[in-house]
Amino acid sequence: MAQQSTVLVDRHSGLPWREGWSLSGSSQGKKYAVQSKTYRGGLSEGVWSLEVDNGAWRIEILPTRGMSLAGIECGEVRLGWRSPVVGPVHPQYVPLAEPSGLGWLDGFDEFLVRCGLESNGAPDFDPQGRLLYPLHGRIGNRPAQRVTVEVDDQRGELRVTGEVAETRFHLLKVLLSTTLITHVGTAQLEIIDRVTNLSALPAEIQMLYHINLGQPLLDAGSTVLLPARQVVPRNDASAKARATWDHFAGEQAGFAEQVYFCNVWSDAEGHSEALLKNAHGTCGFGLRYRVAELPCFTLWKNTAASEDGYVTGLEPGTNYPNPRSFERQHQRHLRLEGGASREFHLQCAYYADSAQLAEPQRRIQAMRQGETRLDDQPLPDWCA
Amino acid sequence: MAQQSTVLVDRHSGLPWREGWSLSGSSQGKKYAVQSKTYRGGLSEGVWSLEVDNGAWRIEILPTRGMSLAGIECGEVRLGWRSPVVGPVHPQYVPLAEPSGLGWLDGFDEFLVRCGLESNGAPDFDPQGRLLYPLHGRIGNRPAQRVTVEVDDQRGELRVTGEVAETRFHLLKVLLSTTLITHVGTAQLEIIDRVTNLSALPAEIQMLYHINLGQPLLDAGSTVLLPARQVVPRNDASAKARATWDHFAGEQAGFAEQVYFCNVWSDAEGHSEALLKNAHGTCGFGLRYRVAELPCFTLWKNTAASEDGYVTGLEPGTNYPNPRSFERQHQRHLRLEGGASREFHLQCAYYADSAQLAEPQRRIQAMRQGETRLDDQPLPDWCA
Amino acid sequence: MAQQSTVLVDRHSGLPWREGWSLSGSSQGKKYAVQSKTYRGGLSEGVWSLEVDNGAWRIEILPTRGMSLAGIECGEVRLGWRSPVVGPVHPQYVPLAEPSGLGWLDGFDEFLVRCGLESNGAPDFDPQGRLLYPLHGRIGNRPAQRVTVEVDDQRGELRVTGEVAETRFHLLKVLLSTTLITHVGTAQLEIIDRVTNLSALPAEIQMLYHINLGQPLLDAGSTVLLPARQVVPRNDASAKARATWDHFAGEQAGFAEQVYFCNVWSDAEGHSEALLKNAHGTCGFGLRYRVAELPCFTLWKNTAASEDGYVTGLEPGTNYPNPRSFERQHQRHLRLEGGASREFHLQCAYYADSAQLAEPQRRIQAMRQGETRLDDQPLPDWCA
Numbered sequence A, B, C: 001m002a003q004q005s006t007v008l009v010d011r012h013s014g015l016p017w018r019e020g021w022s023l024s025g026s027s028q029g030k031k032y033a034v035q036s037k038t039y040r041g042g043l044s045e046g047v048w049s050l051e052v053d054n055g056a057w058r059i060e061i062l063p064t065r066g067m068s069l070a071g072i073e074c075g076e077v078r079l080g081w082r083s084p085v086v087g088p089v090h091p092q093y094v095p096l097a098e099p100s101g102l103g104w105l106d107g108f109d110e111f112l113v114r115c116g117l118e119s120n121g122a123p124d125f126d127p128q129g130r131l132l133y134p135l136h137g138r139i140g141n142r143p144a145q146r147v148t149v150e151v152d153d154q155r156g157e158l159r160v161t162g163e164v165a166e167t168r169f170h171l172l173k174v175l176l177s178t179t180l181i182t183h184v185g186t187a188q189l190e191i192i193d194r195v196t197n198l199s200a201l202p203a204e205i206q207m208l209y210h211i212n213l214g215q216p217l218l219d220a221g222s223t224v225l226l227p228a229r230q231v232v233p234r235n236d237a238s239a240k241a242r243a244t245w246d247h248f249a250g251e252q253a254g255f256a257e258q259v260y261f262c263n264v265w266s267d268a269e270g271h272s273e274a275l276l277k278n279a280h281g282t283c284g285f286g287l288r289y290r291v292a293e294l295p296c297f298t299l300w301k302n303t304a305a306s307e308d309g310y311v312t313g314l315e316p317g318t319n320y321p322n323p324r325s326f327e328r329q330h331q332r333h334l335r336l337e338g339g340a341s342r343e344f345h346l347q348c349a350y351y352a353d354s355a356q357l358a359e360p361q362r363r364i365q366a367m368r369q370g371e372t373r374l375d376d377q378p379l380p381d382w383c384a
Helices: A103-107 A236-240 A324-329 A354-367 B103-107 B236-240 B324-329 B354-367 C103-107 C236-240 C324-329 C354-367
Strands: A003-010 A022-027 A030-038 A048-053 A058-062 A068-074 A077-079 A112-117 A131-133 A146-152 A157-167 A173-183 A188-197 A203-213 A223-225 A228-233 A258-264 A271-277 A284-290 A296-303 A310-317 A334-336 A341-351 B003-010 B022-027 B030-038 B048-053 B058-062 B068-074 B077-079 B112-117 B131-133 B146-152 B157-167 B173-183 B188-197 B203-213 B223-225 B228-233 B258-264 B271-277 B284-290 B296-303 B310-317 B334-336 B341-351 C003-010 C022-027 C030-038 C048-053 C058-062 C068-074 C077-079 C112-117 C131-133 C146-152 C157-167 C173-183 C188-197 C203-213 C223-225 C228-233 C258-264 C271-277 C284-290 C296-303 C310-317 C334-336 C341-351
Touching: A022 A146, A030 A146, A030 A157, A048 A146, A048 A157, A058 A173, A068 A341, A077 A341, A112 A173, A112 A188, A131 A324, A173 A203, A188 A203, A188 A334, A203 A284, A203 A324, A203 A341, A223 A354, A228 A236, A236 A258, A271 A310, A271 A354, A284 A310, A284 A354, A334 A341, A341 A354, B022 B146, B030 B146, B030 B157, B048 B146, B048 B157, B058 B173, B068 B341, B077 B341, B112 B173, B112 B188, B131 B324, B173 B203, B188 B203, B188 B334, B203 B284, B203 B324, B203 B341, B223 B354, B228 B236, B236 B258, B271 B310, B271 B354, B284 B310, B284 B354, B334 B341, B341 B354, C022 C146, C030 C146, C030 C157, C048 C146, C048 C157, C058 C173, C068 C341, C077 C341, C112 C173, C112 C188, C131 C324, C173 C203, C188 C203, C188 C334, C203 C284, C203 C324, C203 C341, C223 C354, C228 C236, C236 C258, C271 C310, C271 C354, C284 C310, C284 C354, C334 C341, C341 C354
Parallel strands: none
Antiparallel strands: A003 A146, A022 A030, A030 A048, A048 A058, A058 A068, A068 A077, A068 A112, A112 A203, A146 A157, A157 A173, A173 A188, A188 A341, A203 A310, A203 A334, A223 A271, A228 A258, A258 A296, A271 A284, A284 A341, A296 A310, B003 B146, B022 B030, B030 B048, B048 B058, B058 B068, B068 B077, B068 B112, B112 B203, B146 B157, B157 B173, B173 B188, B188 B341, B203 B310, B203 B334, B223 B271, B228 B258, B258 B296, B271 B284, B284 B341, B296 B310, C003 C146, C022 C030, C030 C048, C048 C058, C058 C068, C068 C077, C068 C112, C112 C203, C146 C157, C157 C173, C173 C188, C188 C341, C203 C310, C203 C334, C223 C271, C228 C258, C258 C296, C271 C284, C284 C341, C296 C310
């Protein structure tokens, strides 16, 4: 099987989810495997899952949850976090429409979940207090209408594509086409997302990648490296803690989340990078993306007790996750003409030792064009 | 098989949906077939569908969506429209409870969907802005609890009945029993709906048939014929365009919907009729109903770009689709005593050439008892 | 099979629901059986059900609906009621998030449904009218993530345990572990519920057991016996009818529900008891619980027409089912420290004749320490 393409589910042809489907093979002597399953029981009943094992990484994709990534197993280490929500949660149990705008939190337990596409930030209300846009948007709770797996033994490439629609008659009509690419034997993956405006009229969208890491990679003494030009605390509590904005403490029951909005430098090709490394500098997670596509980087620190979710979020986005109206007022949204589309590129990597960590650190250092400006209070134009 | 009756699903006996069930036969030398299936993938996952092929028409019924009709294939022509929503959408993905009241639009792609039964119009809010009644009501997103198919070879009759409940403890408790009848070899169908108040107390209900047609039947130059006594534009934009209220333009990106509320004449038996014919008068769709049952006719014109839904709605109802409180204030609702029921009768026909179109045009002409009064602005008693 | 334990569904191991599983046996010459099934059709599609037949009682448990009890068949008599809602209703069709806060009523048809765990009373809104806590809370519409059946032939004991989580990231994280115990050949069951705060931080919870009885046990002339120290009508209508607070009339179309909040005495071991007996005193239902765990007893009288639900509710709770903010203000909630748990114990019994009824009546009489104080109007501290 040099090359193979398999459709796992397709709304258009009526092909049902290929429950229990699997495929395995090898490329250049290294084994790989892909396997589908469906979660059963509790809030997970009926959630489709696809595990891509490239020999080094086992990546779990959730078609039912907008092609989110549940987590990545790399040997002993799991990239992801332990949410108090026992997921993955089927969208039927996520009340996005709840008047509070906070229903999204009922389903939040992934390593990578997209926020958007109509809105990606805090709940937004009209003057009467009526919900306009729920927290983090809808795309993470919409099921894929088509999923395909492609393998290419010669190139050692595994590729999963998915289509997720966010459409409402009279209102936003966009399609997310996501492609996840990983190569056999590597601790890396690449995501290429294309968002297409299906309407004949212009659309305004937002996108944010909510990438979440907890134990064991995140620990007391972990640090995050960013080529940050400017770091703005989101609120007073974050401002007060700004001296340690890029350091992480251990578990602390009742820790109130701290958030920093960042403007970052990039390299000559327009790539920026974020690196999370553990306290001893023996392992790390790197995220590489294009600043022109995702100009706003948000760092979310939530080093609460493990029971409540000990986690940090690395969140590159088209904007900061403020309420949509606020972001729009500050021109931080993406306008897509009728029929137009826009791509977003992300790369994730795991670094298993200090030697491997040296290279991304050098790259990030090289992106810096001066000192980081660390604001001592929220900026009115940045923080709702 | 002279006569046969098959129960396809029944909540009371616990009979599950007969997935993949089919039946075929012939009557007077003409073939027919009925087949069930379940949609798979995306927002359609789990939606039951029943296709009735009478030899001339293939009618698709959606038990999961309140016995809506997805569309009708008649040879080359499909009665229905292309919604930007890729449906049919399972009710679990239609957030009727969304505070905006607009969640219904997430599932809107049918040829015929009932609006009601507690309310059938625009969202209605209390003075604090809290949703009272969502857009177009709940009945179109409630699953049937019992579906039966009956065939009678001698009479060449195919009959599908379905039961859909809209009940809330302490509040409205009504049952829709719908019967669809079609005859082998004909481009026609009849719907007989019975709404029963299950409560011992009086109930106030609303019903509207949202019947939607797009390409190819609807095209630039299409016209609608109604025996209209009075036509009232719903808002200023509709008023401005009133001179062409019964004509349709081609696709226009950004076209803002126009709506006309109509009072119509009927024939001696109390039937009224609406006819949509294409620009060249080579085909048409006719709708016949009883004015005593459905006294208010709404014409919805939405000749937007095809990507956004190029469509018109022919909508006979117990009232105009204004917010429920407004309609109630103007006595436009249906009161059902405890245990009482009310029937609604509809007939749909397709006319394949100008010769066939002559007859319904003659009938509609004969219903007219004078000139149509076309109001030049919304009437305060008609338009919320 | 002296002892046997079977897991019927488990989210953690991925074990799917054991559809159609059954087990039967006998203990001391008496037969028992346990059987699982899944409801099909209408609003019940996909609801799991577990019937425990101990030879005298057939108890139906609904894992999909938070381990509620649908009803109990004891010979000719069914404990439960006929709701106008044809359930059991799958949670996907229960719009808890509806801005009205009343969506819970769409799924209300059980004999025993738990209200809680964040809130258990009337809908609660913020000053802008935005829903804070929906009617009766979420736990009754959350699916069990683990269900186990245990039988012990020697002791003649049947035991069903279930785990239901109510968790939201950043907010409440609690787990209900419920155990239902019944013995072969007895018209009794015992429920032991344990609610655990999964968070490291304190949690405030509420619990109420909404136990509902209709025909045939409830009839014109039925009475309820409580060792009531004080009985407070919830509103003016209830106050007006207070003279007959413990008597039930026959069906009355349009009967407006009456509610009485009660403070009760207990026996030396801290147990209190409620007894509902029919008009002729030929049968009755008894409920025994611990006052320290459930200090507030609510009696709900809804002797409406049968079509609208002729029913009474015996409702021991941690508080009265007022809006949560009101109850909190009056210190009627349960505080659980991080990781702490609390148990609730209930016993239900059916008494088949006047001889059997004598004993619980004697017990309740013995609990009384004086006259019942019957307030003639709502108390401001008790009634929101």
